[in-house]
Every structure is written in C-alpha cells, then in structure tokens.
Amino acid sequence: MSWFDNWHLPKWFYQMASPKWFFDFGARLQPWFAALALLFIVCGLVWGLLYAPADYQQGNSFRIMYVHVPAAILSQSIFLMMGVTGAIGLIWKMKVAFMVARACTLVGASFTALALITGAIWGKPTWGAYWVWDARLTSTLIMLFLYTGVMALNQAIADRSVAGRATAILAIIGSINIPVIKYSVEWWNTLHQASTFTLTAKPSMPPEMYMPLLFMVLGCYCLCAWLVVQGTRNEILDQERQASWVARYLEDQ
Amino acid sequence: MYAEVFTTMQSTTPPTLLQVDQLACERDERSLFVGLQFTVKAGEIWHIKGPNGAGKTSLLRQLAGLLPVDQGQVSFPTGKQLLYIGHKLSIKDQLSANENLSWLTALTVSSTENQRYAALEKVGLRGYEESLAAQLSAGQRRRIALARLHLNPAPLWLLDEPLTAMDQQGVMDEQRWFVEHLRTGGAIVLTSHQDLLLDNVKILDLSAAVEAAL
Amino acid sequence: MMSFVLSIIRRDLLLVMRYPAEMVNPLVFFVLVVALFPMGVSPEAKLLSQAAAGVVWVAALLATLLSLDILFKADFADGSLEQLLLAPQPVWALVLAKVVVHWLVSGLPLVLLSPVVATMLFLPTEAMPALLLSLLVGTPTLSLFGAVGAALVTGVKTGGMLISLLVLPLYIPVLLFGTGAVAAAAQGMPVAGYLAYLGAMLVFALMVTPWAAATALKIGQMQG
Numbered sequence: 022m023s024w025f026d027n028w029h030l031p032k033w034f035y036q037m038a039s040p041k042w043f044f045d046f047g048a049r050l051q052p053w054f055a056a057l058a059l060l061f062i063v064c065g066l067v068w069g070l071l072y073a074p075a076d077y078q079q080g081n082s083f084r085i086m087y088v089h090v091p092a093a094i095l096s097q098s099i100f101l102m103m104g105v106t107g108a109i110g111l112i113w114k115m116k117v118a119f120m121v122a123r124a125c126t127l128v129g130a131s132f133t134a135l136a137l138i139t140g141a142i143w144g145k146p147t148w149g150a151y152w153v154w155d156a157r158l159t160s161t162l163i164m165l166f167l168y169t170g171v172m173a174l175n176q177a178i179a180d181r182s183v184a185g186r187a188t189a190i191l192a193i194i195g196s197i198n199i200p201v202i203k204y205s206v207e208w209w210n211t212l213h214q215a216s217t218f219t220l221t222a223k224p225s226m227p228p229e230m231y232m233p234l235l236f237m238v239l240g241c242y243c244l245c246a247w248l249v250v251q252g253t254r255n256e257i258l259d260q261e262r263q264a265s266w267v268a269r270y271l272e273d274q
Numbered sequence: 275m276y277a278e279v280f281t282t283m284q285s286t287t288p289p290t291l292l293q294v295d296q297l298a299c300e301r302d303e304r305s306l307f308v309g310l311q312f313t314v315k316a317g318e319i320w321h322i323k324g325p326n327g328a329g330k331t332s333l334l335r336q337l338a339g340l341l342p343v344d345q346g347q348v349s350f351p352t353g354k355q356l357l358y359i360g361h362k363l364s365i366k367d368q369l370s371a372n373e374n375l376s377w378l379t380a381l382t383v384s385s386t387e388n389q390r391y392a393a394l395e396k397v398g399l400r401g402y403e404e405s406l407a408a409q410l411s412a413g414q415r416r417r418i419a420l421a422r423l424h425l426n427p428a429p430l431w432l433l434d435e436p437l438t439a440m441d442q443q444g445v446m447d448e449q450r451w452f453v454e455h456l457r458t459g460g461a462i463v464l465t466s467h468q469d470l471l472l473d474n475v476k477i478l479d480l481s482a483a484v485e486a487a488l
Numbered sequence: 489m490m491s492f493v494l495s496i497i498r499r500d501l502l503l504v505m506r507y508p509a510e511m512v513n514p515l516v517f518f519v520l521v522v523a524l525f526p527m528g529v530s531p532e533a534k535l536l537s538q539a540a541a542g543v544v545w546v547a548a549l550l551a552t553l554l555s556l557d558i559l560f561k562a563d564f565a566d567g568s569l570e571q572l573l574l575a576p577q578p579v580w581a582l583v584l585a586k587v588v589v590h591w592l593v594s595g596l597p598l599v600l601l602s603p604v605v606a607t608m609l610f611l612p613t614e615a616m617p618a619l620l621l622s623l624l625v626g627t628p629t630l631s632l633f634g635a636v637g638a639a640l641v642t643g644v645k646t647g648g649m650l651i652s653l654l655v656l657p658l659y660i661p662v663l664l665f666g667t668g669a670v671a672a673a674a675q676g677m678p679v680a681g682y683l684a685y686l687g688a689m690l691v692f693a694l695m696v697t698p699w700a701a702a703t704a705l706k707i708g709q710m711q712g
Contacts (some may be wrong), residue, residue: 111703114344166657173653177644178711180302187640190700191654194636197696198658201689205661212668225507260303340570340709351626362567368506369499377499379494382577 030132038115040257041266054247061240069209076230085139087234091241092136093157096164097199099129099245103171107189117253119185120260122192126175128245128253130168136161152267156210159244160203167195181260288316290339290351291430291461297346299332306332307480310346310484316429319452319462321470324480330465331361333480334432337463356360356430363419367408371399371418374407379425393424398447412439423451433464446471492577496585504593507663509594518551518598522605540609541619541670547605548598548623549639549659552630556593559586559638560705570601571641573709579702583639587631587698591685611670618673618682622666625686632693633658639704643711662689 069087103125110118115165140158141151152158171188193251226234261267293316299306306329314320322330335341337348350356365374372390379385381409394403397417407415416439425432437445449471452462502546504511525543526536602623603616611619637655644650646651669682 060495077518109598144552163660166653170654170657173650174640174644177641177646180711182300182303183643183707183710186710187704190636190704190707192642194658194696194700198661201661201692202657205664209664209668212671308680335709336568338574340573341593342710356574358566361568362565362570364567364569366499366503366562366568366569368503368564373502375497378571380495381571470649 026082027265038113038117040117040120040261041119041264044254044257044270047254051247051250054243054250058243058247059130059233061236061243065233065236065240069230069237073120073230073233074227076133079147082143085143087237089139089143090234091138091238092132092139093161094238095241095245096133096136096161097203099125099132099249100164100167100192100199101196102249103129103188104190107185107192111186111189111193116182116185116260117257118258119189123175123185123250125247126168126171128248128252129167130172132241132245133161133165133168139179148226154210156207158206159210160206163202163206164199167199171195288318288459291313292345292463293349293351294337295347295349297333297336297343297348299329299336299341300344301329301332303439308345310478312478314463315459315472316371316459316461317456319456319470319472319474320464320474320476320478322463322465322478322480328480330480331434333373334358334463334465335360338432350430352429355428356432357418357422357426357428358432359422359434359436361434363415364408365415365418369404370404370416371410371421372403375421375425378419378422378435382426382428389425390421393421394418396451397421398444402447407440413441415443416440417444420448420451423455429460431460431462431464433462435465435467437466437468489577489581492575493585493588495580497571497589498583500586500589501592502699503553506591508676510555511597512692513594514551514555514594515597515601517554518547518601519699522608526609537610537612537674540611540648540668540676541615541674542608543609543668544602544611545670546604547621547664548602549629549630549656549663550629551598552594552627552634553655555590556634556651556655557636557648558593559590559635560708561638564708569705570709573705579705580698583635583698583701583705585613587628587635590635591631592626595623597630598627599623606623612674614676615670618669618679621683622669622686624699626662626666629662629686629690629693630659631664635701636697636704639701642705642708663687665689 065087071083075081075083095230103122106118106122106125109115110122137158139159140155144155144158145151156215171191174191175184175188258267258270283345290313294310294314296308296310297310298308298357310333312320322333324330327415332341336343338360339348339354364378366377369377371394372387375390375394376385376387379390391403394400394417397420399417401415401423402414407418410418416436420436436448440448445468451469453472455462524538529535529539533625560569563572573579575582599620602619606616606619634651634655637651637658641650642653665682665685669679669686670684673679
C-alpha cells in the first residue's frame, strides 16, 4: 500500500473527516438541503408544467424534460462524485469518503433509472417508440451499466473496507471514461443518423422554457445532496455501531 | 542443543532488523489484536503463537507488507530485505521444481542452475529437479518453496507454518537451517502449531493481544 | 526492471505452452460465436456483409472477456501473486508484463483469425485491412482495461461473471470506433481518423490502467 501510505495532510483534515464529525455536520446541513430542494423543485415544477408555453412541435409531451434532463445530468455528476470521493478515500485513507461513495451509488443508479424511464415515456409520443438509440438515451444506458458494475462489485466483497477501496478504483476508472464514452456515443449516433432530431438539443430554447429547467436541475442537486448525506449518515451508524458515541446517540433517539 | 550459538551471539550487540510499534490489525470489521510491540534483532527467532483466528497469518502478512498497516508502525532499520513464504506456497503445478525455484528466486536475485540444483539437494529433492510440481507430494512441494531459503540472501525470514506437511526428518532438517541462518546474522519470525526444538526461541503469544483487543 | 518484466513474460508464456487449452478455448469460442450468427439470423450474403464488422468485434470482446480470468486468477490461488507483489519492482511493471502476455495469447491470435471469420461473413475485401488494423490497435486496450477488472475480482469467489459487468461498459468506445473504421472502409472512406482515435484510447489506457490494476491487486491481498 506504499504510495498512499506516504501522503500526509495536517491533522485537522483527518478530524474533519471523522465519522462522528461528519454525522453531526451532515445533520446540520440536511434541513438546508431539504428546504432548498423543496423550494426549487416546487417552483420548477409549477412553472414548467403549468406556465411554460407548449412546444410548437411536441405539444405538452416535452414537459417530461423537466424530470428527464435533471435526472440524466445527475446520473453523470453523481458518478463523478463517486470517483472523486473514492480517490480521496484511497489517497488519504478516509473511511468517510468511502461511505459517501457508497451512498452515492444507489442515489446515482436511481436517478439513472429515472432518466431512462422518463426518456422512454417521452420517446413514445416523439418517435412513436419507447426506445430509440438516441445519443443521450444510449449513454444513459451505459451509465446504468457502469452503476450496476459498481453495485455488483460492492456486493461481491464482504469486507466493507475492502469493498470501499475496490469500488473506488472502478469509480475512478469509470469517471475518467465518461467523457470518452459520451463522445464516442455522440459520434456514433451522428454517423448512423438514427434520429433526425434529438430530444433537447434545440437551437434556441426560450427563457420561459429554459428557466424552469434550471430550477429543476438545482432542486435535484439539492435533493441528491440531501439523499447522499442521509445515506452516508446511515452508513456511519451501521459501520461505527461499536463506537460509544453511536450507542449514546441511539439511546437519545 | 544449540545453546552455544546464542552465547557467541551475545558478545556483540546485534542490529535490529524489524521493529514493530503499537501495531493493530482489523479484518472484516473485527479487531484481531492491538498494541503489538516487539523488536527482532539479528540472531533471534520469534515464534508467533495463538489459537486459530488470532491473527497469526495476518500479522505475518502485515510484516511482509501484504496487508496495510492502519494503526501503528512496522519498520526495518537496516532496510526491507525479507523472504516471505506464506501459507500458499506459490508453486506452479505446470513447472518443474527447478523452474519454480528459478522464477521465485529471480524476483530478488539471480541464480545459476548449479546453485538451484545445490539448493534442491539441500532440501532433499535430489533427482526431482526436473519433475513437474504437479507430480510431487505436499511435503515435496513445500521443500521446493523452502529451497528458496538457501538461495535468497535476505536476512529476515517470515515463515507461515513452515513445518506443516514435513516428515519428521524434514522438521529436524528445517530447524538446522534455521540455526545456520541465525548464526550468520539472520532472524526469523514464524508461526507454527508445533513447538520448536531450539533454545532461546522468543514467544509472541497473540491470545494475550486478543484479550487486550476485546 | 526490464529483466523483471521479461522474466514474468517468459514464465507465463511457458505456462501457456504447458497448458495450451487456456489459450485455445477463447479462440474456439470466438469462431463459434461468429458461426452462430448466420445460423441465428440469416445466411444471406448481403445481410451478413453489413453486420460482419459488428459481429466480429462483439465476438472479439466476448472472447477477450473469457480469457481475462487467466490474468491473475491462478497466481492469486497458488500464492504466486503474493511473491510477485513483494518483489522490489513496481507493481505496474508486473501489470504491464501480464497484459503483454495476455495480448500475445488472446488479442494477437484474435487479430490473426479475424480475416478467416470475416470471410465467413462476407465482409467486403476492401474493408479487411481496416478490420485487421482496428483489431490490432483496439485489442491491447481491451487487455489493459480487462486487467483492471481482473485485478478487482482477484479475491472474489464469483469472479468470472463479475468481470464482464465491470469491464464491458468500458469496452464500448473501442467497439464503436473499431466497427466505425470498418464501416468507413467498406464505403471507401478513409480510416486513419478512426485508427487515430483507437490509438489515442490505447495511450490513455496505458496511462491509467497499470496504476489502477496495481492498486486493485494490492487491495485484493486484503482478502487473502
């Protein structure tokens, strides 16, 4: 384990990353994430579903974009987050980082599945088929494969500290491959001309259609943050169950 | 029976080959031992004892550098030159005794065929040099691995259960090699369920460390 | 270091020669998968020649996957991996040596066999060089990413199936550019661009995967 044994940072870095510290700090952050997520998502949904103008080509069916696009964006962001936290965990031997990465897995896979399902629902009125080998749908499908790989590896290794390290490597390799995969899929898609127009790559989306989308994206990021913090806190309670502070915390509940 | 070896050793202060400080080990979220502290000097043989699951193999693997050291420190004041022979012997079935010895030795030093044949003869494998390992018995396969002791100049030997599968003569022979190694300034850390017949064996009992961990 | 790498390559090639089934089985599988395709779809030449590049490439991916198990599994099981990791040489050198052997034993024979199976699928002759070249540049990348997958599952008992799940998504860009090159050649378009992309991916894989596989091998020892 030589190379990551020899890296050392100031002591506060480790204290900051102690499970107990993260557990308490996460508890203080969570209400903010929840409030912001609620605010942005409610605004975005009301604006997008009720007030934004209908699309001149697709009519009202385009409104599913307000769920599909944020989900597809988050799918990639969360995988990247897994890669980054995994790298932090490997380099600085930080248990909490692996726990965050582990919490990211399920949240990310769920958003990916949501993006695929909404994409299929959107595809039916647009293309007349639930599945078309569109660039975004294809790369989202590949994202789902990447997530299932991480989850399968996580499950196959019983020792959680080993599982955390192994999945970190897979997440890092996957993350740096995401741009390559995205680029190659887009290129392949234009080559084969599977669809004449893509779902959202409109030359000019008017602000009243675009702004609700921005709200939804921000809201989903906050929701995701809340979910990941919650998942990490659960993971901390589970993995640190022998620690005395966990026993005290559970007694207080 | 080998007492005279140790009286001559004590006249000079032997160098420290391995230093272990506050070492702890955790496997599968379970603490095996904590706060291990010992120093291995040249000329010393350490016998790690403890019941099954006490962490004897894990300790050896930590010393070798195969398991990460999360708590405490393992240091080699005179440089990390060690020979580790684990529970799994790393003998390839499809290779002959000589070929196995050749690649294993080549990882650290170069050896000639004559040297390898001599080493195999020392471990009682004369005439089996070109036999495939698959055709040899468990004890003979262990002897191939032990032949490395005669080719590798590393002063510190880490041996996991080196006496299993060996016949009575083999057990005696092996301990004679140990003594020779200690006399030439080497040191040995080993695990074994059998008691050694040597004098001045230092005992490291992990069952005590297990109690400390609980 | 070079002698370390060479000695591992020599040892592993010797092991393959003593037990050639390990090398031959994935190749038979490769031909078998390609032969299944006309039987399952249609023996019609026009249809087959259109699908030929994709079928050959997908079969090559699957055959590579099957052979990944030989990279580290036996070495892990008999303890050789411990000794290789304890050697004073850096672990990425070990990974590179292993990948070279894997490619010589699995990738290169696939490249050499590909004209035969491509002919069975009526691939146009003008696309043949593109298929050969794309496989030649693409298969080392498959071996490199495969090494990461194989290293990650060393200590895992149900390794075989798991490797596929870990590695196949990473193979997709290679598949897309590899088949793209052949399709372009069949239409009489230049293929240099595609090969350049495949080459870039190979360089990229060379930079990233030896480190990743080396770290994964060390982590695998934690379950030993």
